[in-house]
Every structure is written in C-alpha cells, then in structure tokens.
Amino acid sequence: MAHLKDFTLFVATREQIIEHRTRTFPVWGGGHTVEEYLARDAACEQQENSVEGRLITWVLAPRDDPTTLDFPCAVESYRREGRSYDGELQRVTAYNVACVYTKEDKRRKGYANHMMRLLHWVLADERFLDRKAFPSEWGAPPERVSEAGGAYFSALWSGIGPDFYKTCGEAPGRDGWLIKDSRSTIWKLEEAEGRVKEPAGGWQWLDEKEVKEAWDADVPLMERDIEELGKQLVGKPVVSFLPNKGVAAFQHERCIFSAPHAPFLFKSWGIKATEGELAYATWTVDVKRKSLGLKNLLLTRIRAHSDAQFKEMMSAVLRYAKENGCQAVEMWNLPRNFEAAAKDLAGETFVRDSFLPALKTYAVEDAEYAFNERFHWC
Numbered sequence: 001m002a003h004l005k006d007f008t009l010f011v012a013t014r015e016q017i018i019e020h021r022t023r024t025f026p027v028w029g030g031g032h033t034v035e036e037y038l039a040r041d042a043a044c045e046q047q048e049n050s051v052e053g054r055l056i057t058w059v060l061a062p063r064d065d066p067t068t069l070d071f072p073c074a075v076e077s078y079r080r081e082g083r084s085y086d087g088e089l090q091r092v093t094a095y096n097v098a099c100v101y102t103k104e105d106k107r108r109k110g111y112a113n114h115m116m117r118l119l120h121w122v123l124a125d126e127r128f129l130d131r132k133a134f135p136s137e138w139g140a141p142p143e144r145v146s147e148a149g150g151a152y153f154s155a156l157w158s159g160i161g162p163d164f165y166k167t168c169g170e171a172p173g174r175d176g177w178l179i180k181d182s183r184s185t186i187w188k189l190e191e192a193e194g195r196v197k198e199p200a201g202g203w204q205w206l207d208e209k210e211v212k213e214a215w216d217a218d219v220p221l222m223e224r225d226i227e228e229l230g231k232q233l234v235g236k237p238v239v240s241f242l243p244n245k246g247v248a249a250f251q252h253e254r255c256i257f258s259a260p261h262a263p264f265l266f267k268s269w270g271i272k273a274t275e276g277e278l279a280y281a282t283w284t285v286d287v288k289r290k291s292l293g294l295k296n297l298l299l300t301r302i303r304a305h306s307d308a309q310f311k312e313m314m315s316a317v318l319r320y321a322k323e324n325g326c327q328a329v330e331m332w333n334l335p336r337n338f339e340a341a342a343k344d345l346a347g348e349t350f351v352r353d354s355f356l357p358a359l360k361t362y363a364v365e366d367a368e369y370a371f372n373e374r375f376h377w378c
Contacts, residue, residue, distance in 0.1 A: 009142035012057040020074040031260035043257040048246025053147030060115040072106035085230030086237035093150035098378040116168035128362040158356040177358035185334040192346035199316040206270035215243040240370040248375035251284040297321040299331040300375040307341040
C-alpha cells in the first residue's frame with residue numbers, strides 16, 4: 001500500500017505510551033478500572049524485567065509527525081538475555097514482543113503488518129540484516145536506537161491464529177514469526193483429587209525471594225540442557241530464553257500489582273526439593289478463565305529428574321492449588337517425557353488454539369525453541 005511509505009517506527013513518547021495502554025484497556029482490562037490498569041503497567045515498568053531500556057514501546061507514526069497521538073498502532077519489546085547453540089553455546093540478545101494493538105478505525109489497512117515488518121529492522125543484530133534488501137516502497141528504514149538491536153532471535157504469542165505473524169517478515173518473501181509447539185497440560189482439580197497422594201516430605205515452599213534464587217540456580221542447568229539438545233539435533237540450532245533477571249518474576253509481579261488480583265494471590269510462588277540436584281516448580285495465578293474457572297494456578301517453569309519425582313512434586317502443587325481455591329492447574333509445553341506421568345494425575349495434554357508461541361530467528365533460518373514455557377510470556 002503506497003501510503004505505508006509515509007509511516008515508520010519510532011520509540012514512543014510518554015504520552016504515546018499512555019495512549020497505547022489506554023486503547024488496550026477495553027480488551028485487556030480484565031476487571032480493572034482504567035486507573036488500576038494504568039497503575040499496574042506503570043508499576044511493572046519499574047521492575048527488573050523492564051528497567052534500563054529493556055522495555056520499549058514502539059509506535060507506527062507518520063514520518064512528518066512522529067509524536068502524534070493519532071498513531072495507527074503500537075507494540076512493545078522486552079530485551080532479554082538468551083542462549084543459542086549452533087556448534088557452541090553462546091550468550092546472545094533476544095526479545096519478547098508483546099501488546100500489538102491497532103486503533104479500531106485503522107484496522108484492516110496494513111498498518112500492523114507493516115509495523116511488525118519494520119520491527120525486525122530495529123531489533124535484529126545488524127550483521128543479520130541486508131540493508132540492500134530493505135524495500136524501496138517502504139521508504140527509508142526506521143532509525144535504530146542504542147537501547148535496542150543485537151537480537152539473535154525474538155518471540156511473541158499470537159492471539160489471532162497461526163498465520164498473521166508469519167507474513168510479517170523483514171522483506172517480501174521472508175517469513176516473520178513461525179508458530180512453535182503450543183501444547184497445554186491441564187489438571188482439573190476435582191478430577192485429580194482421587195489420584196493425588198500426600199507428599200512424603202523433602203519439599204520446601206518458596207516465597208518471592210526464594211523463587212528468584214531457584215531461577216538463578218536453574219540457568220547453568222538449562223545451559224547444559226541446551227547444549228545437550230543441540231548435540232542431539234545435529235545441524236539444527238537451539239535457542240532459549242532464561243527465567244532469571246526478572247523475566248519469570250514478571251509473571252507473578254504483574255498479578256501483585258493488579259488490584260483485582262489481590263483476593264487471589266498465593267503466599268508461595270514455587271516449590272523446591274530440599275535435597276539433590278535442583279528440582280522445582282514456579283507459578284503465577286490465572287483468574288476468570290471461562291473454560292477453567294475463577295482461579296487457576298499456571299505453572300511458569302518446572303524441573304524434575306524422574307517420573308516419580310515429578311509426580312511427587314506435582315501432587316504437592318495440586319494439593320496446594322486445591323487448598324488455595326483453584327479449579328485447575330496448567331502447564332505450557334510440559335516436557336514430553338512427563339506427559340504419561342501427568343496423565344496418571346489426571347493431567348490432559350492437548351494443542352491449544354490461543355497464546356500461540358511464535359519464533360523469529362535472525363542468525364539462522366530456523367531453530368529448535370527450547371524451554372518454550374510460560375516463564376517468559378509478556
């Protein structure tokens with residue numbers, strides 16, 4: 001569309017950030033007042049997950065009016081520390097992309113698609129971009145900023161099906177974000193009750209500080225697993241996000257800062273084995289899901305070393321969820337080797353049709369998406 005040449009991507013002003021969040025309120029407000037919704041997001045942007053330029057709101061705006069409040073659409077990016085294995089393990093920059101939203105009267109005109117195509121040009125490491133391939137019909141490339149860039153890969157969760165974000169490549173003929181594994185395992189607690197046994201002991205409940213310590217301890221184990229997986233998948237790179245440095249903490253911090261969630265919060269946000277190599281689970285609260293119930297426990301990260309240990313840990317989690325008024329427990333992309341053990345506890349695994357994880361790799365054509373769990377959702 002010819003008119004898209006007149007638009008490009010800008011870092012949002014404070015006024016544009018508030019405008020973007022206010023627009024999203026009717027869709028994502030979920031029981032908040034507007035004031036509560038804006039206060040929650042303002043509190044979240046002061047957390048480790050977002051500070052020091054990690055969170056950027058981008059707007060698609062006219063080239064000649066970059067600060068307008070009548071911009072068509074906006075998107076958020078969160079800079080993360082990731083890992084990549086392609087013959088050797090590397091520490092790399094990666095991004096989670098969130099809150100893609102187009103103003104109602106600007107929809108179905110190509111704005112969101114164009115915004116997401118341009119986003120690659122400010123996130124990806126310049127080594128992986130061919131500036132000669134930037135289409136002349138798009139005008140000049142968006143200006144890069146020091147707080148962004150350097151990405152080996154980025155990921156988002158699609159709420160609009162599997163196809164749209166694939167079309168948002170950095171140039172015509174290039175794929176955008178490709179849908180990856182979107183399995184969910186759900187334990188409905190009434191059905192699981194008869195199968196859950198009293199834990200034998202040896203488990204510690206974790207508070208906010210202790211879950212962060214568990215995530216820190218998990219990182220070298222995840223690195224080991226990524227490297228082992230990469231060696232098994234000969235010739236296929238592996239990428240992953242990590243749960244530390246505020247990434248997984250965002251899952252429950254967002255609830256803590258949410259006024260409507262106050263009656264539903266947990267005292268503990270995880271559980272850990274007291275002996276042996278790290279085995280643990282962490283979670284957040286999920287409320288008002290029509291398909292599940294008023295309050296649910298959503299696992300964000302797990303590690304276990306055997307079926308027996310997994311079942312013992314999950315028995316404790318399921319009992320805790322039941323005691324705290326939950327109707328269900330859910331896990332995204334439970335390791336396949338635990339699916340049978342989960343079923344023994346009435347856990348049902350299926351491919352979900354919402355919150356579809358999608359990956360875009362810049363350093364390579366495609367990669368295995370390891371630890372594609374809830375902990376880095378945003």
